[in-house]
Amino acid sequence: MSFAKKTLFIVLDGLGDRPIQYFGGLTPLEVARTPNISALVEKGACGLLDVIGVGVRPGSDTGHISLLGYDPHAQYTGRGPLEAVGLGVHLADGELAFRANFATVNSQGVVVDRRAGRIDSAKPLEAALNSINVEGVKCHFKAGAQHRGVLIFRPQKGMLLSDKISNVDSNAQGVKISLCRPLDKSPEAAFTADAVNQYLSKASKLLLKHPLNKTRVKNKLMPATGIIVRGAGVAPHFEQFKEKFGLRAAAVSHTGVYTGVAGLMGFDILPLKNATGRGDTDLDEKARVAAGALSKYDFVFLHIKGTDVFGHDGDYVGKRNFIERIDTAFSKFSDLNDTLVVITADHSTPCEMKNHSADAVPLLMAGPGVRKDAIRKFGERDCGRGGLGRLKGADLMPEILNIMARTPMYGS
Amino acid sequence: MSFAKKTLFIVLDGLGDRPIQYFGGLTPLEVARTPNISALVEKGACGLLDVIGVGVRPGSDTGHISLLGYDPHAQYTGRGPLEAVGLGVHLADGELAFRANFATVNSQGVVVDRRAGRIDSAKPLEAALNSINVEGVKCHFKAGAQHRGVLIFRPQKGMLLSDKISNVDSNAQGVKISLCRPLDKSPEAAFTADAVNQYLSKASKLLLKHPLNKTRVKNKLMPATGIIVRGAGVAPHFEQFKEKFGLRAAAVSHTGVYTGVAGLMGFDILPLKNATGRGDTDLDEKARVAAGALSKYDFVFLHIKGTDVFGHDGDYVGKRNFIERIDTAFSKFSDLNDTLVVITADHSTPCEMKNHSADAVPLLMAGPGVRKDAIRKFGERDCGRGGLGRLKGADLMPEILNIMARTPMYGS
Numbered sequence: 001m002s003f004a005k006k007t008l009f010i011v012l013d014g015l016g017d018r019p020i021q022y023f024g025g026l027t028p029l030e031v032a033r034t035p036n037i038s039a040l041v042e043k044g045a046c047g048l049l050d051v052i053g054v055g056v057r058p059g060s061d062t063g064h065i066s067l068l069g070y071d072p073h074a075q076y077t078g079r080g081p082l083e084a085v086g087l088g089v090h091l092a093d094g095e096l097a098f099r100a101n102f103a104t105v106n107s108q109g110v111v112v113d114r115r116a117g118r119i120d121s122a123k124p125l126e127a128a129l130n131s132i133n134v135e136g137v138k139c140h141f142k143a144g145a146q147h148r149g150v151l152i153f154r155p156q157k158g159m160l161l162s163d164k165i166s167n168v169d170s171n172a173q174g175v176k177i178s179l180c181r182p183l184d185k186s187p188e189a190a191f192t193a194d195a196v197n198q199y200l201s202k203a204s205k206l207l208l209k210h211p212l213n214k215t216r217v218k219n220k221l222m223p224a225t226g227i228i229v230r231g232a233g234v235a236p237h238f239e240q241f242k243e244k245f246g247l248r249a250a251a252v253s254h255t256g257v258y259t260g261v262a263g264l265m266g267f268d269i270l271p272l273k274n275a276t277g278r279g280d281t282d283l284d285e286k287a288r289v290a291a292g293a294l295s296k297y298d299f300v301f302l303h304i305k306g307t308d309v310f311g312h313d314g315d316y317v318g319k320r321n322f323i324e325r326i327d328t329a330f331s332k333f334s335d336l337n338d339t340l341v342v343i344t345a346d347h348s349t350p351c352e353m354k355n356h357s358a359d360a361v362p363l364l365m366a367g368p369g370v371r372k373d374a375i376r377k378f379g380e381r382d383c384g385r386g387g388l389g390r391l392k393g394a395d396l397m398p399e400i401l402n403i404m405a406r407t408p409m410y411g412s
Numbered sequence: 413m414s415f416a417k418k419t420l421f422i423v424l425d426g427l428g429d430r431p432i433q434y435f436g437g438l439t440p441l442e443v444a445r446t447p448n449i450s451a452l453v454e455k456g457a458c459g460l461l462d463v464i465g466v467g468v469r470p471g472s473d474t475g476h477i478s479l480l481g482y483d484p485h486a487q488y489t490g491r492g493p494l495e496a497v498g499l500g501v502h503l504a505d506g507e508l509a510f511r512a513n514f515a516t517v518n519s520q521g522v523v524v525d526r527r528a529g530r531i532d533s534a535k536p537l538e539a540a541l542n543s544i545n546v547e548g549v550k551c552h553f554k555a556g557a558q559h560r561g562v563l564i565f566r567p568q569k570g571m572l573l574s575d576k577i578s579n580v581d582s583n584a585q586g587v588k589i590s591l592c593r594p595l596d597k598s599p600e601a602a603f604t605a606d607a608v609n610q611y612l613s614k615a616s617k618l619l620l621k622h623p624l625n626k627t628r629v630k631n632k633l634m635p636a637t638g639i640i641v642r643g644a645g646v647a648p649h650f651e652q653f654k655e656k657f658g659l660r661a662a663a664v665s666h667t668g669v670y671t672g673v674a675g676l677m678g679f680d681i682l683p684l685k686n687a688t689g690r691g692d693t694d695l696d697e698k699a700r701v702a703a704g705a706l707s708k709y710d711f712v713f714l715h716i717k718g719t720d721v722f723g724h725d726g727d728y729v730g731k732r733n734f735i736e737r738i739d740t741a742f743s744k745f746s747d748l749n750d751t752l753v754v755i756t757a758d759h760s761t762p763c764e765m766k767n768h769s770a771d772a773v774p775l776l777m778a779g780p781g782v783r784k785d786a787i788r789k790f791g792e793r794d795c796g797r798g799g800l801g802r803l804k805g806a807d808l809m810p811e812i813l814n815i816m817a818r819t820p821m822y823g824s
Contacts, residue, residue, distance in 0.1 A: 410470060
């Protein structure tokens, strides 16, 4: 077979890293034992990918938009709406969505922990939050995995909301919680910022006295005593993936911005029973569902979040071990026929930075029609010597369509 | 000498390929014995070239426009006019040219073979075709190599033609011949499409009873019983190569779109006695004429078509053997002084796909001033490890001008 009929597109979130002294200057990926991925490398070609552009530090949202063949500069309206769609919320025109974190905020209003100790589930707090009323806005809160959630503002008759407001989540700990400020002089921005502050203040009061938090404090766990929001935006409009690329597409991913991006692009979101969006997720289930979906879909997007979580936590041993667990689950991908397997990342999350970086991410393409190169191990430096060279995110879907022999000729 | 005074620019049409199982996973170029090209590789640097862009599948026309330093998105008006100029036809403003194939069409109107069995020469059919009259249009047919030809429509006084019409050649066999349809609602498009259908219908009747076809049928060869056209367009306007790059330029190429592109750019087209545009072309003559032209010209474009023909036919052994014959002819280029030798392709034509692909093509630059790298063999994967990295077609002429020390400084 000289070309691939299907594509399994795997994003290991935040996979790329920097040299770790503890690993003798290797990265978690380079040091990990990955026999199954190496078997794919044997059959494929590697390269490095600047997900948006050289030196552009992607968010998970903009990174995924770019990886999936869309221009984030043209399409991105903020993280909030993508997270909301990822949690199954429908957004009508004019409605505003925020990404929300449950956080531990102390009595002086200082953010002690941006993720409330990575609380296991904040679902029991949802009902209290949905009892909050703010004049002129219908507020809706939906809890996601762990500390994550989305806040939706639906303007009441005659009111207008604006996304020109500041983030309350300043991505910092040990600092006082910020107030939401309007970013322009419009009455809509002033009204929206005020509504956010009202909502968060009321939420704080309800959360403080919530039984779940009392139990957490008793168990010496960080309580979820505040909500911090960011990424306010309206729903973006994506040309449907099927129309744009001619591929029937499905996503295998936990809730979150990845699922939101894929959902807005028209991917079918396949159900998972045991996904957690953390290092304890059921990798076998994900790999099994993804492999199975290849019989029905042309393009299957498999997203695994844990790599990024370990990066943010600075846990390089955990990141390496999780990569090895991923590799074990990927034994299911060793004998896919007629399928192009792509493995890459939406950005680097170097453990010693505990945050996203713009470092180029490793890229592997393996399957029929690929000019396999001499690389033998999937790693940042190995990929830098690979046959694909250094590509940009915008090159990736065209390169995939070419391997699938689905590229229209330009000229004749 | 630290820079090149002349450039020999060699395009091996459709050279790039994908791994072939029969060759143990190597490509025809990788498996070919090419001692003379290897001697150039020893002195040069290699890379991979995305002729138009990553994942963009070039036609021969758009590919050559890009390789020669022009932007096809700005310049391309269709294949027809380039082919026409390549056959020495002058196109005035308002005149429309089509690329035409002689095809074998059966009595049910099904295209059995798009190339009439790669008919040796259709020249004897020309006179019959030039007897056809269509109201409002002066029709002119010129046969090219093998099954190839061009059809020119010259509007009669007061009439206007449009290129907004569909192709009759659908690039498929075993399907019914298409009618030409207008692609917009203008009266010019309707008139032009109708004129095309009239012409092709009359051509079909004349070809069916032509003595050449009766002889072909008797000899069990595919008859040229129909004409299929595509790539309708008016002549494009290119800034002359001499003005744009300051180089006196000549082309050594058989008739066809390559010659048309070079002709419109102002290249002198050097005469060849024995070129055929196939695998049986006189490679020695071409190499001799090209090497000789370097005494008079700064930039000599040598085009060899056969590699692409073998690719379209899926004949990987033939492609490999032809590459080896090319290499033998290139012994003439082993002792060129002060000359930069560039070898590349306008696109890949993987034998197992029998069509163009967007796979990056190999690139070699050898001569004085080049930072030679460690690559030893000209091949797709070797070039992927080369010192030039992965470039785009638009980078090539600037890179050549730099090696020739002819680049104006930007800044001071």
